[in-house]
Amino acid sequence: MKKRQSTTEKRNLRNGLLFCSPVIVGLAVFTLYPMLASLYYSFCNYPMLKPPVWVGLTNYRVLIHDPVFYKSLSNTAYYAAFATPAGIVTAFLLAVLLNQKVRGMAIFRTMFFVPSIVPMVAGSVLWLWLLNPDYGLINTILRSMHLHAPGWLNDPATAKPALILMSVWGVGGWMLIYLAGLQDVPVDLYEAAEIDGAGPLQRMLHITIPFMSPHLFFTLVMGFIGAATYFTQAYVMTGGQGGPVDSTRFFSIYLFQNAFMYWKMGYACALAWILFVLILLFTLALFKTSARYVHYGGER
Amino acid sequence: MTTGQMRTKLLVSLLTLSLAICPGCARRHGPSVGGKVVISVWHPWGGTQKERLDQVVAEFNRTHKHIQVRAVFTPNDLNADQKLFTSVAAGQPPDATFVDGPQVAGWAEQGALAPLDRFVKQSGIEPHDYFAPCWQQCSYRGHIWAMTYCADPNFAFAWNKKVFRECGLDPDKPPTTIAELDAINDRITKIEHGRIIRIGIIPWSQFGNANSIFTWGWAFGGGFYDPKTDKITADDPRVVKALEWMTSYAKKYDVSTINGFRQGFGSRDQNPFYIGKVAMQCLHISQLDDIATYAPDLDYGLTYIPAPPDGEQHSSWVGGWCLAIPKGSRHPKEAWEFLRWCSHDPKGTQAVGRLQSLLPGCRTSPYIKEAAKKPGYSQFLKIMEECRHQRPVMPAQNFYMGSLDRAVDFAVYGQLTSRQALRKSAEETQAELDLRLAGR
Amino acid sequence: MSTDNRRRPVRFATIITYVALVLFGTAFTLPFFWMVSTSLKPAARIQKFPPDIIPMRAVVVKVGGKTCEVYRQKDGSEVAVIEKIQGGAARVKPLSGPATPGRTISMDGLTPVIGPGCEWSNYSKGLVFIPFAAQLRNTLIISICCVIGTILSCSLVAYGLSKIDWKGRNTLFVIVLATMMLPAQVTMIPVFTIFVRLHWINSFLPLIVPSFLGTPFFIFLLRQFFMGIPRELSEAATLDGCSEFGIYRRIVMPLSKPALATVGLFTFMGAWNEFLGPLIYLLDETKYTLSLGLAMFTGQYGNEYGMLMAVSTVVTIPIIVLFFFTQRTFIQGMTMSGIKG
Secondary structure, three states: OHHHHHHHHHHHHHHHHHHOHHHHHHHHHHHHHHHHHHHHHOOEEOOOOOOOEEOOOHHHHHHHOOHHHHHHHHHHHHHHHHHHHHHHHHHHHHHHHHOOOOOOHHHHHHHHHHHHHOOHHHHHHHHHHHOOOOOOHHHHHHHHOOOOOOOHHHOOOOHHHHHHHHHHHOOHHHHHHHHHHHOOOOHHHHHHHHHOOOOHHHHHHHHHHHHHHHHHHHHHHHHHHHHHOOOHHHHHHOOOOOOOOOOOOOHHHHHHHHHHHOOOHHHHHHHHHHHHHHHHHHHHHHHHHHHHHOOOOOOO | OOHHHHHHHHHHHHHHHHHHOOHHHHOOOOOEEOOEEEEEEEEOOOHHHHHHHHHHHHHHHHHOOOEEEEEEEOOOEOOEOHHHHHHHHOOOOOOEEEEEHHHHHHHHHHOOEOOOHHHHHHOOOOHHHEOHHHHHHHEEOOEEOOEEOOOEEEOEEEEEHHHHHHOOOOOOOOOOOHHHHHHHHHHHOEEEOOEEEEEOOOOOOOOOHHHHHHHHHHHOOOOOEEOOOOEEOOOOHHHHHHHHHHHHHHHHOOHHHHHHHHHHHHOOOOOOOOOOOEOEEEEOOHHHHHHHHHOOOOOEEEEOOOOOOOOOOOOOEEEOEEEEOEOOOOOHHHHHHHHHHHHOOHHHHHHHHHHHOOOOOEOOOOHHHHHHHOOOHHHHHHHHHOOOEEOOOOOOHHHHHHHHHHHHHHHHOOOOOHHHHHHHHHHHHHHHHHHHHOOO | OHHHHHHHHHHHHHHHHHHHHHHHHHHHHHHHHHHHHHHOOOHHHOOOOOOOOOOEEEOEEEEOOEEEEEEEOOOOOEEEEEEEEOOOEEEEEEOOOOOOOOEEEEOOOOEEOEEEOOOOHHHHHHHHHOOHHHHHHHHHHHHHHHHHHHHHHHHHHHHHHHOOOOOOHHHHHHHHHHHHHOOHHHOHHHHHHHHHHOOOOOOOHHHHHHHHHOOHHHHHHHHHHHOOOOHHHHHHHHHOOOOHHHHHHHHHHHHOHHHHHHHHHHHHHHHHHOOHHHHHHOOOHHHOOHHHHHHOOOOOOOOOHHHHHHHHHHHHHHHHHHHHHHHHHHHOOOOOOOOOO
16 A cells, blocks of 8 residues: 555656656746846845945845835835736626627627737827826716816826726736636536526625636736736836836836846845745735635546 | 657757757857948937938948948837846947937946047047037046937927917017016916916926926026035025926926826927927927927927026036947947947038937037028027036936936925925935945 | 516616626727727827827818818818918918919918828838838747747646646745746846857747746646646546546647637737847847837837837737637637536
């Protein structure tokens, strides 16, 4: 009995490593060294074009007293806290909506998917026009409905919501993942529930969502990591300064500024590793608690 | 292990291997093509200037039988040049590169550029061949690090004569003092239901917050940096006064609405000044061409920037792009020839001036006389002759720009007073500069 | 009687669905239509406010062989502007009334006459302004190679992380995920240095090879999907003498077509639009990708909005068409007939 187990274990170990060999090779060659290098740099002054000089914990000490560090962290936390759930809920509702058997669904699905493939350069220009407080379409519509037309990207109070709106617009990808996942929810369960008298909401809560939980969990983790490292759109839309008055100075933007504008790569690396640890801890927490709310169909 | 698994492994490794040994993909331009030395020059001239730069390069190639320039567009914003720094850091720089004027000192301090002193001497170039601020912009720590490609005299002050007429103002009398500017602005600005129909001037909208405070700061007679003591003087009382004047407009009108207005300034034809929504604006030399193309019926005038009586009259500062040779360039001699031709050579500077409608930094260039005859350019030339400033030539310039940008932001949005904002900027930039100078 | 009661709620739900679809669908596609609409406008009308919903352009008329714009005077009569003179005047020729020679009047009081019309020159000029064909070819090569590499490698790894029970698989999974948590800016230079040592700079290799070595995002995605496949299927196959790889190839992969299609599509889109990688690894303009090409329309001294939108449209439409016609693959479920949950 014991002997057979170890053979199986050995075989599984070998197979497991074999199947995972691409990523192991990738990690070893392209990822491990750069990551360790950046960790080393975080303990150095490294102006990029001159060799790094060891300074021990200096960068981290400066970091703790840096008001911009805290401001950028709070900006990012705000963004992550709102954009991720907003994105997931929107994408999920859209997926459910688009899963109906209505005519012309192919066209509708395409419509919701289009935003996520508009090239970023064009998309940013378009959104700057749309969000223009003076002549942008969104405010024009709001004014015609006699609603308050906010300053969007030019008002510190509404700059982040504007960016969140933009990111929700691009949830076509997540919607697709959910759509694919929705196909695997057994239809007979719905019918059985309906016969038992369950309304649409109850069906969603007790059937759809549990079956979709692996995919929801995936987008939750990915969404969180993406939001925590949110950079490109904010950089392009605000001209790289994180304005107005630092309201869009996200953590990655501050990092980028340190790395490539102030040439303080060492400090940037320290910032990066702090973020890394924070994201890692939070993600591990998500995984640890996932057993409670994520149900994999194929396991046990 | 089964044959299936082996097959996959083999397949994957074969694919990777074949791609890895595919040498055809990794072509690097060799040192010579048919006897010519091919050099690469990285430039940020996209958009409307791209074709023009290509023409300049074509003209160089035509007149140089032994050197061919390959211009490579590298999208860049004035804040960071990731591509260049990454390449220099890894020892793979281009042969020559464009560098924004105020960046020269910083890049030189970082070791990204090669000093040009011996080339300059060999070619017999003298400092007084150039407008003083242009030469100063490229000199740092006793060495020359770049050659001025174009000199942008910032700024000419433009006013919309038609709007003046409509508001009962004399179209041929632009403001010369700040008080006059304010008075005229009040006459012109029209706001209905919280929407701006027309505004006289947006003080902080002269090509960004930082450039705006530089412009008005110097006009008010202030200074930003003392090279003799390496001191950052952003909180100079006159600069504070300038910012206070700027923020007075923010207090009068709603900031968010005004700032939404500003987006149009990035476009060629919907620039609020061209379409009459903003009546007075600092004008950049490249806009002369734009106006002729996109708003030919714009009735406007050009003059000097207004200044308070105790400030600096006819104030201006020079901007513009420079050419430099990155450290580790494989063909510094040929690259230098390109630099010299574009920056100092009579024929070269003429080509740049004519094709791109820009002013050379070299005052001995024959194009200067040509430009004086073109409408509008004559005013810019006059401004250039009296130009006394360039943005601080010190290694924390990048940081300073960002810091000033935020200072204006915080002041305009009312979160800090002008004095507090500028003091904060001065302190943090000074700290940064001290670190750099300590050789960090 | 009972059928009647059932029909009414169904129709109501359908109406609500349609309303929601149309409303939100319009909101979502609005920027895209804006992009297309802008691409058809002449530069002078792109940022006019209020904006033209249908592309409008200046009405023109030929005067003596020259194409001139038509303007309307205060009295309603129309004139053709032959030449604009700096300072606000123009030489014009009246278009109605007796034929009189051109005269010079002030531009004051003249309003341009516009009418609906498409400015196709944005397309013809835009596709020539940048080396579009070359960049398209480059982008296609890179994107397709990435799709192949990603599907192969990520499915293998995801299988290894979900369908095989071995020690250390969870640790590996966490490590793989962790690599996504470090912002790329700080690893950029060391990674670049590695590629320099390999002599891969200025080639497509840095952009393609990593996709053959697994992408954490897709490994995670496929792992989730694979974990939804009942183990009874694998167990049955093992009993039939199937190897691990056999299960992977004959059971898991065919069942995961929608997931794989999703991975393929996402990878394609990612590679299609990727900017930073091509920016720092490619040194020749002839090797540039479309995303860099689009950046060429923006510049320090002015952007070419019309051409930018035109080329962006050209770049986007094929993907839309591709998606529209391959939708079914995404929504096909994993057919698990015969298996009760």
